Amino acid sequence: MLNKQRLLTPGPTELAPQVKAALGRDMIHHRKQPFQEIMHRVQQELGLLFCTEQPVMPLACSGTGAMQAAVSNLFRHGDKVLVAKAGKFGQRWEDIARTQGLEVETLAYPWGEAIPPEDIGDRLREKPDIAGVLIQASETSTGVLHPVEEISRITRESHALLVVDGISAVGISPCPMDRWGLDCLITGSQKGLMLPPGLALISLSERAWDRAEGVDTDCFYFDLTKERDKVREGQTRFTTPVNLIYGLEAALELFKEAGLERIHRKQWALTQMTRSGVRAMGLKPFVPEHYTWGLTSLLLPDGVDGKALLDRIATEYGVYMAGGQEHLKGHLVRIGHMGYVDWSDLLAGLFALREVLSREVGLSAEPDFLEQAMEAYNRAWHAPLPHL
């Protein structure tokens, strides 16, 4: 109790009190009327969150499970897909697709870069038999925001479906499924939705449904066509994580109260705050532009042991941040600022990071670095949001 815990990880995030209260509610049966009523309400709000007229299906799995479901339902063994990757989760698309027996074309970029949309256009013209393009909206391993809308403009001219992992984008930065013409949009519960992990959400465009209806998936557990039929009845095909659906209802109520546009604005302001604070500390954000709105990654000075640093921040200040992944392990700090988090959490986080870094490597931050961070936050609240 001397330090409050602060989860500044890019998922799971802290839980709102309303969500916590919902999680511990009495169990009800998932095939009875009271549950169906909740599902119908949740379905309406999910449509607003995904900005789609299509059903948004809850699946009992992690976000990776929903990625699996997308690949299993939209493509046949042997189909050719294009994976554009610039991080760990781009790699995951490739792994899922290869494991599923698809022929995988790749466009690989250094971690930290955004996908150039024109490369996708070139590859689609070169190989017109590509049946789908698999990308992240936000690459959580680096903190990059890919240009989804522009990519979609290109894929819509081909017959390739655009499948978007929006796990750290939905509810964080704009990703309007129907307006942008995305064919599949996925998210997980433990990011923008500020729920515990264990639930994924997925929605398909009309074009994607047409495709799915012609694919016989060999994974019985993930059959989206059958799932859609159940969702229309206010149910799920298999037993659903009832208490996460309670939590989802509570979280969507918070979204409704705040308004999606203002949540995006908060996310943008927190991003500016973090970037400004990090710079005023004398550190460099890892992603110069095209950065995501739910986490800020920064490169540690040479010689700093990232893992030890994060352990110390957690032990001494109660603040949990994430490190780098794969080849960036130990070199990167990823400060999560998505879900149930506000400026006061980041003030504490930035302070703890500076304290430990100045002690460990003599980092000398500008004395008003927190003030600078707050100024950036306030400015961002009142400036127009950038066009994505």
Add this chain to the structure above:
Amino acid sequence: MLNKQRLLTPGPTELAPQVKAALGRDMIHHRKQPFQEIMHRVQQELGLLFCTEQPVMPLACSGTGAMQAAVSNLFRHGDKVLVAKAGKFGQRWEDIARTQGLEVETLAYPWGEAIPPEDIGDRLREKPDIAGVLIQASETSTGVLHPVEEISRITRESHALLVVDGISAVGISPCPMDRWGLDCLITGSQKGLMLPPGLALISLSERAWDRAEGVDTDCFYFDLTKERDKVREGQTRFTTPVNLIYGLEAALELFKEAGLERIHRKQWALTQMTRSGVRAMGLKPFVPEHYTWGLTSLLLPDGVDGKALLDRIATEYGVYMAGGQEHLKGHLVRIGHMGYVDWSDLLAGLFALREVLSREVGLSAEPDFLEQAMEAYNRAWHAPLPHL
């Protein structure tokens, strides 16, 4: 508040207060030390629950997801498996296996019957290339307990793996994985473990691990060999439903306090109580012998609309029971008595059932039917448990 809700469904079950409190705890990050400590403790207790030396892997999915994982990891496309089925969940094994491209042999029995072990022996001798036998320990759609130990004695003489869906058996009636020689045992969170749905547990025998290591699953999300490596580090491969793991820890603490043997005894006593009460009401348990210990199914008198009956019991008395499935829809009542449930819940449930039935169809129960039920309960607590 005029009627307390009582969930007498065969999963999800009511939640213990300790579990509810755990579910609403602050989120922690699944890759950090505090989570790993919980996972190591949970792993130890799961070994006692499954009665195995092997790791017990938590998967973010429903019980069906774990069935999918078993089929995906133990068999190759084209492998021949034997499904012995006598209900909806037996059928599910067949559906998963066929969808996965396996060659499926079946032994089909009427709903309500138990699998005769000798039939499995005969089929294995006839078709020695059968690579696995897929069964339920307890068939939740009918309330039958299959003779798993005897079947295992037979499969162990062949090279076929015995894969057991223990979803409504583990934590309810004895199903000791290592002693009985089961090759794969599965359960779900929302049955004997009295948790919300959303988590499945699966464990493999050494023989099954040898097989799994030679199988390249094409379902990236369910890769048990990789999952095992992570479980040894106190983690899971993908983001795990952290708050269900909290709940699992709390539930396993309750198991430890009561002792597994006494929980089995309670389940046996509740089963005797329900059967006796149902008989004294003038109704017939659907399964004459070989009945499971976590639910009691009964045939409704001709002409009774099962759905309307269950709706009335729910609306008027707050008691939720389940109906029949597939061709038994409308004809069967399934009274769940697993997980966080005791004699007092069943007293209420039996009373509510009798009230509505006597009003609707003039059913005349013996006036002391509740007394008879309680006598059966008390007798069963003190008699030796039947050999399974």
